[in-house]
Amino acid sequence: VREWAPLQVRLDHLLARPPWVPDAEQEVIFRILMAMQAVAYPEALFQAYRAVAAGRYVDFGSSEPRTTLRSAAACGHPEAIRLYARQVIAGEPPEESSHYASSGLLWLHERTNAEAELLREFTRRFPWHLDSKESKIRSMDEWIAARCNERRG
Secondary structure, eight states, X not given: OOXXXXXXXXXXXXXXXXXXXXXXXXXXXXXXXXXXXXXXXXXXXXXXXXXXXXXXXXXXXXXOHHHHHHHHHHTTOHHHHHHHHHHHHTTOSOGGGHXXXXXXXXXXXHHHSOOHHHHHHHHHHOXXXXXXXXXXXXXXXXXXXXXXXXXXX
């Protein structure tokens, strides 16, 4: 199993500068992200979002950063959950995305008890999302257990 820190340094270096050889660097980014998945899958999804958002990587055939961010949020990545919720509040993804954002935000708040302000802001815009709180948290737990465990590369 690889260590995270050197992978993060390599990815950060690539994302911090303009690409010199875009196609070759996309392949390098892909390999870094696959190695990251073997170490910490949800964090690797968030790093894939960063690469897609920087225009340096196409994830699962999509160059849409929000799709990759939603995947990271669905796997319980705290920063991804917060960022996705803020995007939904701002009306960036379609309103039907509010269901995914609310589940993640409720789930995260249940664990951290630190998301009260963001949760208040979210429910001001989407007040009906406090319904079925326990069900949403349980569903998120089940999703993470089934689909978001660390993968071995």
